[in-house]
Structure formats: C-alpha cells, structure tokens
Amino acid sequence: MDEMHKPSRRAFLRGSAAAAAGSIAGAASAQTADPLITDVQDWASITGVGVDETPYGLPIEYESHVVRRNVEWLTASPISSINFTPIHALEGTITPQGCAFERHHSGAIEMKKDDYRLMINGLVDKPLVFTYADLERFPRENHVYFCECAANTGMEWAGAQLNGVQFTHGMIHNMEYTGVPLRALLNEAGLGAAGDLKDKWVYVEGADASSNGRSIPMEKALDDVLVAFKANGEALRMEHGYPVRLVVPGWEGNMWVKWIRRIEVSDAATESREETSKYTDVMEDGTARKWTWVMDAKSVITSPSPQMPIEHGKGPLVISGLAWSGHGQITRVDVSRDGGITWEPARLGKQGDTKALTRFYLDVDWDGAPMLLQARAMDETGYVQPTKEQLRDARGENSVYHNNCIQTWYVNAEGIAENVEVS
Amino acid sequence: MSKSPNILLPALGVTGIVLGGAYGTMTRSYKADEADIARAQAQAAEARLVSQEEANTDLKSQIALVQDTAKAKIAELEARPATVSLTAPAPMHDGAMGLGREALVEEIAAWDVDVLPDGRGLPAGTGNAFDGEELFADKCAACHGDFAEGVDNWPVLAGGFDTLADEDPVKTVGSYWPHLSTVYDYVYRSMPFGEAGTLTPDETYAIVAYILYSNDLIDDEFELTHVNLGAFEMPNKNGFIIDDRPKAEYAAWSAEPCMSNCKDEVTVTMRSVFLVNTPEDGGSESVMNNATVEGLPSFTSAGASFIPEAEAKVEETVEVAAAAVEEPADEGAALIKAGEKVFKKCKACHAVGDGAKNKSGPQLNALLGRTMGSVDGFKYSNVFKAAYDEGRIWDEASLTEFLAKPKSYMKGTKMSFSGLKKEGDQVAIIAYLNSFLGD
Structure with missing residues (x-):
C-alpha cells in the first residue's frame, strides 16, 4: 500500500518512475548512458567516514524505516504493551536484537550485571544464590531458537485486521542464545529433595515490577530450557532481559521470563495471573484451555506483503517467507498463488534448526495477474499448518492466543498486497 | 511461597516442627498446612538421621533410592537425542561445581512470596471490602475504575458473568479467574502499577475482598483471611481444561496435504479492516480501509477471473512528502x-486539546498557571489534594521538576510514569502543553 511507505521513499520512487518504467519494459534495449556509471560520483572521489566515527554501528539512515513499531490503541499504556518486529524487511533467519519485538508488563528495566542475583529454592537439597559471574563459570551451550508471543496473529481471529505482516506476525524473533542449561543449575542445587520428578514443577519469576512468573513442568525444565545471557553473540539488550533471561524453546514467549531472578522447585503449578487470566484460550463453549505452552507450526510470506509491494513489474519474482514450529524442525513449506487451489513446494533456505525460524523461497515468473498468496508449513511431526476455517471450527473465535492460521495476501496487478480472508 | 521450608532443616540442625514454625514467622507468618508439616517431619527425620550417623540404614537407603531415581531421570533426559543438531550438550557436573552460595532464610523469605491455589504461601492477615473500598479508590481506581469496571483499555475486574461463550467475552476476576490465590498473589507482588511491592498483607486482603465484593461474591462484612482464602471457590473454577490439542487437533491436522485442485473456486470474503501508516518518526497509524470485496476477481485453477483496472493512485502522498520535509516556520x-x-509517552493517560477529557490522568489544557490538583471530576492522590489546598500553581519550574522525577517531586502521586530524563524533552513538552491555552 502507498500508506505503508515512508513518504520520502515513495516520493523518490515516483520521481524516478519514468526512468524505471523504461528499464522494466526493456532492460536490455539501448538507452541513455547511466550517469551513476558515467559521471564520477562523490562517493567515488571524496573520502568516507573514519574508523573512529562509529564505535557501535547502527543501520545506515536509508534503512531507518526498518524499525519496531507499536499500535497505540491496542493497549492502555506503552509501559505494559507490545511492539512488532519488521519481519517484512528482514531476510535470512536471525533477528537483529535492535529490531526484535518487545513485550513488557511493567516496562523494560535497567539492571547492572553486578546487581544481578538468581535464586534457586523450594524442593532442592540446598537453596542457592548465583551472581552473574557464577553463571559464566558453568559449561555453556549455543542454540538458535524462535521466541513467539502467544498472541502473535491474535487479532486475526476476528478476520483480516491490520494491513502489514509486521503487525499480523511481527511478535516473533529468532536469535542465537548463549547460556547455561537450566538442568545444570537445578543439578547444582540438587533435586533429591524433590523426590519423584514427574509431577514436579519449576516456577520462574522476573525481577521487574511485574515480577512475571510462570510454572514450567520439570520434564521441560530438564530438557532444553536455557538460562541465557547472550544473544547473537553480544549481551542481551535491556528490552530482552539484560543481563539474564530464560529461553524456553518452542514454547510461548511469556514463559521466557526476562531479568529472571528466582527459580523455585515445587509440587504444584503456581497458577499465576499470566497462566490463568491471561495466556489461556477460551473455546467456543466458554471453557478455556490452560497450559497451552507449545507454539504449533506456522508460516507466513514476508515478501510480497502489504509493506513490501512488487515494484518491479512482471517477470522474475522472489516470494520469501518464514516458517517455524515449537515441535521441532520445519520439514516442508508449500506456497499457493491462487488462494489454496494449487500448491507448489517451496525451497528451504537451509535445513531448519529445531524450534527456530526457517527461511523459504518460491522463485516464480510473475505474469502480472492478481494472486492470492498463501504459505503452509509442515514440521517433523507431520503436522500441517491449519486454515483459519479449521482453527475456528475447532476453537471458535475468542481464543486470542495461538492463532497459527494460513495467512492470505491479495496481490493486485500493480503488485500491491493486502491482508484478506478467502472462502 | 515456600512450599518447602523444611529443606533448610538438615543444614540448620534443629527439630523440624520448631523451625518450621520459626521459618513461617519469617515468611510473614504464613500458616504451614498439613502437607508442609508432614514434609517437615520427614525432613526432621532425615536431620536426626544425619546426626545419628547410621542409626537407621533402612531410611537412609530409601533416601538414596529417591536421589538415584532423580539422577537416573536426569541422565535419561540428557541421553535423549533432544535435537537433530550434531552439537554435544554441555557436560554435567552433578552438583560438584561448588558455584553459588547457600541462600539465607531471610533472602528466601523476601523473594519467595508466590501463593499456590490451595493458599500455601499466604502471609497471616485479614481484610474486608469495607476497608478495601477506600484502598481501591486510592490505589487502583485510576486504572480499574471506582467499581472495578476498568478505565480506557485497562483491565475490567468485575462483572462479565455468563459472557464467556459470547462473541466478546468479558474476562474479569469474577467471571474468569479460577483461583482467588492468583488475585492475592498478583495484587501483592505486581500491583499497584508503578508501585509494586508496597502493599501490606492486610491491605492486600482488603483490596482482594473489595474485588470480590464488586463482583457480588461476598458482602462487605466478610473477613477474608489467610485461613479462608485458599478454600474460597471462584465461579469459574471448573472452566479450564488442560491443553487437549494433541488429541483434538494434531491427529486430524497431520494428513498429507492436498496439492492441486484443492478447491473449485476461491473468493475474497474480507479485506483488511485497517490500513496502517508507518510514519518516519516511528509507531503506526491505523486508518479504516473503505475498500470492499466488490470488484475483486475470483480464482480457479486457471488463475484470476479477470484483471481489475488499476485503482486511482493517491497523488496527495507526494504532497504529504513535500510537506513533511518542510522545516517548521520558526x-x-x-x-x-x-x-x-515527546507527548506520545503521556498520551495513554492524559488528553490535551479541544474537548480533552480526563483519562486515567487529568486533562492538561491550560496547565501552566493552573492550580495543582484542580481539574473537576478527577480523583487526585492525597499529595495533589494537599497541593491544591496550599494553592500551589503549575509553572515552568515546578512542571520541569515534576516531569524529571514525578515520584520524588510529588511523593505519593498515582502517576506511574518514571520521568523524562532528557532536559530537551522537558523543555519541548512544556512548550507543547503551553500551546493549549484554551479553556
């Protein structure tokens, strides 16, 4: 959509439209020599910026539109709110920290490493307190995982709502975490006191004013949960829980407690506010599912999409998208250009990591006709991403959370894409 | 909460029951229930065992068995091929790292305050809706409304009964929350917004009682205490089922998917409700989309039924672009x-301009020169009421100081905002507010 673009960029595109139209029509035909080639440009003549200029680099100003954005009317206050990753403008799979979505319940806090304490208590042999420096002395692991808010795509239960993949699917990021397996810390405190582990829980809690707390069954706690202190090679950003956050692979983002300060081994789920009144899914008959932790397989085409119209006209077109599953690896993604009548297998950018984003592509020759673009993911369990209709038949429209429906973009003959629902 | 104060016993070497009681006092005198006592007794047995060395080899071997089972479980989980990745997991040291230090009883008491559904973890205390009403008006009503009905987008806490199966369910404490323990736990730890951790147990019991009262679940004389809270039955206590997706959905949605001729025809049934502008200075603006599904092609396996004519382009975009880059006049x-x-940070709670109304904060028209705490119909905190009585006036100096650190300039203000750190932001926002001098 026109509205999706920075005015200045749009103006630039219009300004150069005449020349561009010529080049689309006949890229190979002879035309006036390109002054960008024939004239000596400033950047090819005058020297550039020195190495002392930018101790920590930000994206160049021409990419300043690729930022997290919030939707003000969604929440009462930006302090207890959400913003969205600009997934329409990113490629590959790793999300840079600076534009990875944020969700806070009482705002992001500034805590020094020196002020950080992590307590393990409850049914352990010896309750312990760790400092940040202590955590750095445990053997560590590196894993790439996606973190998706359970409410991602939640608006769409009620039909096509916000026109942009950043807003429909942007409550997700994917980073390489460095951290200590939670089982190593539990083992250090000793689980003998917990007895039979199969009906035990760990309750995890943050140090911020919301003290967001969630209960995690012991089996998961001993499996792949990480107590992480680095993301994408550098320290966590404040807004992602600096200095230490929990990583709960494949499970809803609310459980990835930031600024984690306490882990309690317990014989029951705490049933905190965030696991009863929120993050529970109301079904059509009014009963609600609780403990819906896993994020099921899901995919979406990030380009073309409402914020990424086709601007080059007919011919070669890269359809690019993301797929992920909380149950493991993505094994296959299919793409439809006619609203689900015909499907073509997409090409995976590389073999998907377990519980991490996988990039997929369909490289097509666009004939300039309108399209209804859809993607459909499958994971290693054989699960196939459902349609909106399947989801609504199973759950009604009031679940809020866990909407992993197949998304449709209507792309018109000018290449402009819009969020739609189809029959 | 401390579900297991007993674990400290062996280390401290005191009889379980006695220390259990002492520990309870330290964790705000919570009343240990029978399970806790039973466990404390078991641990006391272990403590005696330690001091008596091999007095009871039978019990000791039982403990060893429990511990071995735990280790075996950990080993089994570690051995499981958790991922298809070829990376090896970090080595385990089985408690032998010697890292960290033992948590002190008073440290655990300070942080371990969560409450379980059966009431374990509740500190001793009592409160009723009569006392709670005043506390609620003072500490909660700015966001949740005097009657817990919710202000703006803030959560509604009362009512909504029998709406969970409706098109728009109203999920309140009364209509939705399954356990009363959760209300106590959340209010005590995380509320009031911007002043978490400042309520006493008695205040918390009173506020929780008022929330029950506003849901017509108790009368105003009902005394809510650590003894009866855990057993209080919420209306929706049976309204939840454990995740049944594996059974209800996964099997049905794991068939080999259709690849061609999956449908005869596809039509667009709904277009995006909102178009979204993404301004250069961040955020987004939602604009109603007036386009209809009329005039869009349908699709068959042969493709789109027709190619619609190009929609009229919005040429004003270019003008907007030109206007946007224009420098302000002066x-x-x-x-x-x-x-x-800068005012974007304030907008959630304050309105300014024509017809501005009070939100969870007072409207800010003609703020400079206005007496503090003087907006009609706004429920001010005591500190602002006092400022009003003293006749204090908002001027540039007082506003700058307040904006820099609201809670230190006006100790006790309900405003949860932490302050504008940059001096430039303070100057700019005062200039902005000063441009609304109308009534």
Missing part, C-alpha cells in the same frame, strides 16, 4: 513539534 514551532512527539 524555532518555537519546532519546539512545539518536538514536544508533540
């Missing part, structure tokens, strides 16, 4: 514009 205007941007 420095004053630039400052006001900068202030407008």
